[in-house]
Amino acid sequence: MKVFINPGHDIDYDSGAVSPRTGLRECEVAAHVGALTKHYLEAAGCTCELMQSDNLAPTSKGRSVYADRQGPTVTETANDWDADIFVSIHCNSAEADEACGTETFAYDLDGGDGEKLAKCIQNQIVGAIGMDDRGVKADPGLLVLKYTSMPAVLVELGFISNADDEELLTGCQDDFARAIARGVTDYEQMLMA
Numbered sequence: 001m002k003v004f005i006n007p008g009h010d011i012d013y014d015s016g017a018v019s020p021r022t023g024l025r026e027c028e029v030a031a032h033v034g035a036l037t038k039h040y041l042e043a044a045g046c047t048c049e050l051m052q053s054d055n056l057a058p059t060s061k062g063r064s065v066y067a068d069r070q071g072p073t074v075t076e077t078a079n080d081w082d083a084d085i086f087v088s089i090h091c092n093s094a095e096a097d098e099a100c101g102t103e104t105f106a107y108d109l110d111g112g113d114g115e116k117l118a119k120c121i122q123n124q125i126v127g128a129i130g131m132d133d134r135g136v137k138a139d140p141g142l143l144v145l146k147y148t149s150m151p152a153v154l155v156e157l158g159f160i161s162n163a164d165d166e167e168l169l170t171g172c173q174d175d176f177a178r179a180i181a182r183g184v185t186d187y188e189q190m191l192m193a
């Protein structure tokens with residue numbers, strides 16, 4: 001299975017959420033978890049491509065704001081590579097610091113492969129790390145879900161704005177990566193069953 005991994009945001013151009021306590025940056029957590037996920041998926045026999053960029057789709061602001069960065073976008077690259085599935089990795093953030101837990105988005109909840117993949121990954125993260133289960137949700141407005149031509153999910157590992165979640169996002173990156181990889185292989189086995 002060809003898995004396209006997209007750590008959210010951009011190390012140079014877009015930090016994503018930032019912890020008010022420690023300065024932990026979402027882009028760094030996503031990059032580390034993404035690289036580890038690639039490692040575990042390759043060990044499980046998958047072929048992986050990894051790309052982190054704020055340049056997500058032809059309509060996204062990255063392309064127009066940074067005139068020197070007119071290269072292929074994340075979603076175009078995934079489509080051209082002919083990925084079987086697409087996994088975007090993010091951290092959540094909220095005004096209310098008690099908000100916590102994991103949620104995974106699919107383009108829609110129609111019982112299709114995107115929703116199935118989202119459920120497999122969500123179940124593994126909640127089960128393995130004990131994150132609060134915020135469930136699988138639909139968001140057709142997310143660019144990486146809207147412009148990809150294969151089953152695609154965006155996983156919000158936990159809240160960088162919540163002290164307990166942040167501790168896990170810092171200390172359990174390997175566990176998050178293993179859980180995502182197991183979610184992908186669960187999905188793969190579901191397809192073959």
Ligand SMILES: [Zn+2]
Binds near residue numbers: 008009017090091
């Ligand atoms: Zn994000």
